[in-house]
Amino acid sequence: MSNITPLKTEAEQAMIAQGASIAADRKPAFARFADSGLPHRRIEAYHYTDLRALLKNAPPPAQAGGKVTIASPLADIDAYKITLVDGHYEASLSSTLPQGVKLQSVSTLADDGADEKGVLSPDPVIALNAAFSESALDIEIAAKTELTKPIVIRIVTTGAHASYPRVRVNVGDAAKAFIVETHEGGVSGSLIDSVFELRLGDHVEIDHLRLNLVDQSATVLTTFGGAMGRESVYRGHNFVMGGALSRHQIFFRFEGEQSKADISSASLLNRKQHADSTLVVDHAVPECQSREFFAHVLDDESTGVFQGKIIVRPGAQQTDGKMMSRAIVLEDGATMNNKPELEIFADDVACGHGATVGALDEDSLFYLRARGLPKTEAEALMLRAFVGEALEKFEHDGLRDTLESLAEAWLKARSA
Amino acid sequence: MLEIRNLHVAIEEGTKKLLNGLNLTIRDGEVAAIMGPNGSGKSTLSYVIAGKEDYKVLDGEILLDGKNLLEMEPDERAAAGVFLAFQYPLEIPGVATMTFLKAALNAQRKGRGEDELTTPDFMRRVKAGAEKLGIPQDMLKRGLNVGFSGGEKKRTEILQMALLKPSIGILDETDSGLDIDALKIVSEGVNALRSAKRSFLVITHYQRLLNYIVPDTVHIMLKGKIVRTGGKELALELEANGYSDYVTNAAA
Ligand SMILES: Nc1ncnc2c1ncn2[C@@H]1O[C@H](COP(=O)(O)OP(=O)(O)OP(=O)(O)O)[C@@H](O)[C@H]1O
Numbered sequence: 128m129s130n131i132t133p134l135k136t137e138a139e140q141a142m143i144a145q146g147a148s149i150a151a152d153r154k155p156a157f158a159r160f161a162d163s164g165l166p167h168r169r170i171e172a173y174h175y176t177d178l179r180a181l182l183k184n185a186p187p188p189a190q191a192g193g194k195v196t197i198a199s200p201l202a203d204i205d206a207y208k209i210t211l212v213d214g215h216y217e218a219s220l221s222s223t224l225p226q227g228v229k230l231q232s233v234s235t236l237a238d239d240g241a242d243e244k245g246v247l248s249p250d251p252v253i254a255l256n257a258a259f260s261e262s263a264l265d266i267e268i269a270a271k272t273e274l275t276k277p278i279v280i281r282i283v284t285t286g287a288h289a290s291y292p293r294v295r296v297n298v299g300d301a302a303k304a305f306i307v308e309t310h311e312g313g314v315s316g317s318l319i320d321s322v323f324e325l326r327l328g329d330h331v332e333i334d335h336l337r338l339n340l341v342d343q344s345a346t347v348l349t350t351f352g353g354a355m356g357r358e359s360v361y362r363g364h365n366f367v368m369g370g371a372l373s374r375h376q377i378f379f380r381f382e383g384e385q386s387k388a389d390i391s392s393a394s395l396l397n398r399k400q401h402a403d404s405t406l407v408v409d410h411a412v413p414e415c416q417s418r419e420f421f422a423h424v425l426d427d428e429s430t431g432v433f434q435g436k437i438i439v440r441p442g443a444q445q446t447d448g449k450m451m452s453r454a455i456v457l458e459d460g461a462t463m464n465n466k467p468e469l470e471i472f473a474d475d476v477a478c479g480h481g482a483t484v485g486a487l488d489e490d491s492l493f494y495l496r497a498r499g500l501p502k503t504e505a506e507a508l509m510l511r512a513f514v515g516e517a518l519e520k521f522e523h524d525g526l527r528d529t530l531e532s533l534a535e536a537w538l539k540a541r542s543a
Numbered sequence: 544m545l546e547i548r549n550l551h552v553a554i555e556e557g558t559k560k561l562l563n564g565l566n567l568t569i570r571d572g573e574v575a576a577i578m579g580p581n582g583s584g585k586s587t588l589s590y591v592i593a594g595k596e597d598y599k600v601l602d603g604e605i606l607l608d609g610k611n612l613l614e615m616e617p618d619e620r621a622a623a624g625v626f627l628a629f630q631y632p633l634e635i636p637g638v639a640t641m642t643f644l645k646a647a648l649n650a651q652r653k654g655r656g657e658d659e660l661t662t663p664d665f666m667r668r669v670k671a672g673a674e675k676l677g678i679p680q681d682m683l684k685r686g687l688n689v690g691f692s693g694g695e696k697k698r699t700e701i702l703q704m705a706l707l708k709p710s711i712g713i714l715d716e717t718d719s720g721l722d723i724d725a726l727k728i729v730s731e732g733v734n735a736l737r738s739a740k741r742s743f744l745v746i747t748h749y750q751r752l753l754n755y756i757v758p759d760t761v762h763i764m765l766k767g768k769i770v771r772t773g774g775k776e777l778a779l780e781l782e783a784n785g786y787s788d789y790v791t792n793a794a795a
């Protein structure tokens with residue numbers, strides 16, 4: 128059989144042209160991307176989010192110096208702030224960091240998406256980031272540092288261009304921190320391809336919140352890669368409201384025993400939004416526990432995708448992994464695609480997954496309406512309870528309030 | 544005044560009629576009781592008045608103070624003064640009972656063009672109402688009806704009615720699941736709400752409830768119709784003889 132190379136789409140051709148004179152250290156990543164092109168629906172991991180079909184054009188890479196005109200959604204939170212504008216570090220919008228935290232703005236970080244050994248797996252979207260990211264942040268949280276305030280990393284997009292934000296955070300042993308990542312801004316024609324990497328030592332305790340609040344017309348592809356040592360705790364929360372097209376990939380790996388990860392996510396989608404959450408939790412060592420909880424609320428003609436995979440490697444005995452996806456579909460035109468999977472290569476494990484998709488319970492709604500609550504208000508009460516399940520694990524009161532008011536505004540806009 | 548005329552209801556057109564030419568009038572201030580065998584359509588009637596969408600009204604009308612309820616959404620009917628105490632109140636996890644009560648009260652006030660209740664004012668009302676019905680405050684912090692016992696659910700229904708002060712309160716088997724003491728407490732709660740303007744439709748299987756909530760009229764329902772109407776003595780007669788007279792009459 129002949130080796131058929133599919134014709135490149137206009138967007139792919141433009142991206143390849145943009146990389147013609149790329150620096151030598153980026154060539155391997157660029158070659159990986161050029162080789163595969165944009166992922167399409169025959170690639171299993173992109174079955175529900177066919178980027179080749181969905182990305183019509185490739186905007187030019189952003190230059191440094193974009194002007195930030197929007198206020199941070201977390202302006203009121205007492206936090207250390209770091210700002211990336213169109214992928215470039217902006218010192219004037221960043222605060223002095225506390226003792227134990229070091230930040231370096233570098234041109235390139237190690238391209239570790241080449242094989243399965245890195246935190247980041249081989250993936251065309253990651254390769255594209257590695258090829259085009261011109262400024263990366265390398266943040267080091269020293270061992271035993273205990274931060275009392277969150278570090279908020281704002282990733283702001285200012286125009287119709289492509290940006291490739293890249294952040295790596297190394298957390299030393301026995302450190303405690305709360306890291307927040309907000310994706311903001313963007314217009315129709317913005318393409319954001321960001322990669323965030325978190326390397327956690329032993330005995331750490333980390334909270335990580337990611338907010339996708341980009342404009343509802345932008346395209347936002349985000350990857351989170353995490354790896355954690357022994358006897359550690361990671362709590363990750365995702366909150367998705369933005370993007371015409373969004374995909375968030377989570378690759379999380381346990382590298383030390385007796386650690387716990389709790390990953391939750393709430394996506395509130397409307398109009399024609401398409402939001403994909405793709406998760407791979409890799410239990411590479413024994414005796415770790417993971418919990419994954421993904422909630423979607425789908426209004427209008429929106430589409431939600433959840434692909435979740437728990438891998439239990441040979442020998443990773445006593446793995447305890449439970450994954451749940453719940454979706455509420457509010458309108459006939461909205462769609463949810465669920466693909467939960469377990470890949471288990473050890474025999475002494477307790478793993479499970481479940482997925483539910485449905486409308487709000489009619490009888491419950493009738494009960495509330497019979498007490499005088501108008502339809503949208505009755506729905507809002509039930510949706511708040513539904514989203515609340517994903518938010519309740521959230522430990523930071525101020526940030527939880529912000530999330531609740533964001534959800535509240537979304538619900539209010541529905542009934543308006 | 545609630546007027547139901549020639550009401551025909553089925554799940555879908557062409558299927559068995561659950562209500563079949565039902566007529567019933569309840570005057571202002573009247574307490575009407577409906578008794579009837581299982582499956583005779585009592586709950587169906589209460590749902591159709593309240594506006595549940597599972598039913599298809601084939602013919603007839605329901606007027607509350609002259610307003611056509613059948614053209615209204617369930618929440619509009621509630622705003623017009625309809626309250627249904629459910630035979631099986633729903634459990635709604637994640638919605639705190641207090642939050643729900645506040646939302647319901649404020650929705651009603653909004654409809655009347657009144658300001659929202661202040662939190663202390665709201666708390667005072669709920670506290671007073673709950674105390675009278677023997678509902679512990681702690682229960683109200685839980686999810687709506689979640690894990691409430693059968694009797695606790697029924698009391699909470701009456702608390703809601705006391706807070707919303709409807710013009711017609713429909714009690715669908717509120718007595719089932721109540722212990723003897725609770726039956727008295729709940730009946731007192733209902734009696735306290737009786738007034739010249741407020742009427743009640745009390746659905747029950749047992750004459751005993753009607754010793755506490757003394758009805759003005761008693762109606763016997765069979766196969767989706769009212770087959771006999773009388774005073775409170777009709778309930779005693781039923782208690783003694785059961786429905787056999789009516790079942791044979793209806794068959795004849
Ligand atoms: N949603 C429904 N779908 C199909 N049948 C229904 C539905 N609701 C009610 N029915 C049927 O309608 C008839 C009347 O039911 P309903 O619940 O009104 O009776 P009831 O008089 O309240 O009985 P009970 O005394 O047992 O509470 C029953 O035969 C019941 O099975």
Ligand SMILES: [Mg+2]
Pocket residue numbers: 585586587630715
């Ligand atoms: Mg019934």
